[in-house]
Amino acid sequence: MAESKAQGTTLFSPYKMGKFNLSHRVVLAPMTRCRAINGIPNPALAEYYTQRSTHGGFLITEGTLISPTAAGFPHCPGIYTDEHVEAWKKIVDAVHAKGSVIFCQLWHVGRASHQVYQPGGTGSPISSTNKSISGRWRILMPDGTHGRYPAPRALATSEIPAVVEDYRHAALNAIRAGFDGVEIHGAHGYLIDQFLKNGINDRTDEYGGSIANRCKFLLEVIQAVVAAIGADRVGIRISPAIDHLDAMDSDPLGLGLAVIERLNKLQLTLGLKLTYLHVTQPRYTAYGQTEAGRHGSEDEEARLMRTWRRTFQGTFICSGGFTKKLGMEALAQGDADLVSYGRLFIANPDLVLRFMVNAPLNRYVRATFYTHDPVVGYTDYPSLSKGSGSHGLLSRL
Ligand SMILES: Cc1cc2nc3c(=O)[nH]c(=O)nc-3n(C[C@H](O)[C@H](O)[C@H](O)COP(=O)(O)O)c2cc1C
Numbered sequence: 312m313a314e315s316k317a318q319g320t321t322l323f324s325p326y327k328m329g330k331f332n333l334s335h336r337v338v339l340a341p342m343t344r345c346r347a348i349n350g351i352p353n354p355a356l357a358e359y360y361t362q363r364s365t366h367g368g369f370l371i372t373e374g375t376l377i378s379p380t381a382a383g384f385p386h387c388p389g390i391y392t393d394e395h396v397e398a399w400k401k402i403v404d405a406v407h408a409k410g411s412v413i414f415c416q417l418w419h420v421g422r423a424s425h426q427v428y429q430p431g432g433t434g435s436p437i438s439s440t441n442k443s444i445s446g447r448w449r450i451l452m453p454d455g456t457h458g459r460y461p462a463p464r465a466l467a468t469s470e471i472p473a474v475v476e477d478y479r480h481a482a483l484n485a486i487r488a489g490f491d492g493v494e495i496h497g498a499h500g501y502l503i504d505q506f507l508k509n510g511i512n513d514r515t516d517e518y519g520g521s522i523a524n525r526c527k528f529l530l531e532v533i534q535a536v537v538a539a540i541g542a543d544r545v546g547i548r549i550s551p552a553i554d555h556l557d558a559m560d561s562d563p564l565g566l567g568l569a570v571i572e573r574l575n576k577l578q579l580t581l582g583l584k585l586t587y588l589h590v591t592q593p594r595y596t597a598y599g600q601t602e603a604g605r606h607g608s609e610d611e612e613a614r615l616m617r618t619w620r621r622t623f624q625g626t627f628i629c630s631g632g633f634t635k636k637l638g639m640e641a642l643a644q645g646d647a648d649l650v651s652y653g654r655l656f657i658a659n660p661d662l663v664l665r666f667m668v669n670a671p672l673n674r675y676v677r678a679t680f681y682t683h684d685p686v687v688g689y690t691d692y693p694s695l696s697k698g699s700g701s702h703g704l705l706s707r708l
Pocket residue numbers: 340341342343344373374416496498499548591595598599630631632633651652653654655680681
């Protein structure tokens with residue numbers, strides 16, 4: 312969007328995202344919360360997502376497993392069996408009843424896993440490489456302790472089509488469950504990012520080496536998913552400049568541009584737009600205190616994000632370290648169409664309303680991000696009380 316058009320745009324301006332009419336621009340970022348006991352979505356998830364639903368709002372689910380080898384955290388939901396589909400239906404219906412649009416984030420962690428999360432509790436996690444994640448990072452084990460990431464097993468070239476098929480199958484299941492669309496998780500050092508980044512991908516086949524080769528797996532996944540459910544129900548998430556789980560690239564700007572140019576080309580070929588591109592910016596690392604180190608100055612980060620934003624021909628969602636003020640600025644400057652909020656949304660189920668009325672925000676409790684209690688740290692963050700003068704606005708949401 313040109314800057315002149317963006318002027319006057321706020322977090323509360325409506326937005327037409329493809330076929331979806333959104334009433335505001337505060338998006339729930341995808342967040343793993345480990346409450347789907349044994350992988351099956353349950354009423355606690357329905358409560359969590361409906362608490363964060365608003366009329367015309369947009370929610371993206373936590374990373375949702377596309378296959379039995381995809382897990383790297385305890386109690387993440389799946390979307391690869393009929394039981395998953397039936398369980399998700401109830402959650403999606405509840406969210407729709409509150410007027411929100413909801414996409415399912417399709418996730419395979421690749422090498423960010425452990426034997427305990429693999430089928431039968433054995434077998435190496437799969438990846439683009441045989442190299443393990445360095446000791447700088449630790450995996451959350453089912454018993455709550457933290458362990459070393461084991462060595463993965465590089466997928467043989469001939470095995471890759473089956474993994475692409477898992478994404479396609481999961482996307483079809485998501486639509487069967489009633490989701491409005493899917494987000495393909497190509498970010499944060501997980502399987503797709505393990506192919507994209509040259510700090511990880513050391514393959515010598517057609518999926519490694521040049522940028523074009525490293526983009527091939529992502530492109531094949533996108534093409535398969537788009538062919539199955541339609542481009543207008545598919546969003547893509549990438550994080551070229553984020554080094555989470557050692558996902559370093561020697562040229563983050565060039566890698567991001569290479570992906571975006573391919574998305575633009577695909578859209579031209581199809582004559583259809585993807586629903587959106589969602590990019591996590593490195594500020595997340597600086598603001599979040601959850602990650603070690605950052606790549607560059609804030610000016611440099613802003614330059615990267617602007618370049619990608621201006622190159623992508625479609626809806627652009629940014630994420631990472633946004634406050635209300637920073638989100639407002641990003642929209643007014645035309646740096647994004649929508650802003651996704653993670654940690655603030657964990658702690659503030661009524662974040663949109665709180666932003667509207669400038670209410671103080673609850674603080675998030677990091678210690679319960681990944682615990683399994685269906686209520687504590689999950690659905691027990693308070694909403695504004697009825698006496699807060701927010702009645703009129705509540706009816707709008
Ligand atoms: C507890 C937690 C879990 C997360 N899980 C996911 C996930 O499953 N998929 C994903 O793409 N990003 C995940 N993220 C990243 C968020 O989507 C978001 O980009 C990040 O928190 C930065 O936004 P924030 O500064 O508003 O929190 C997670 C973040 C947190 C804090």
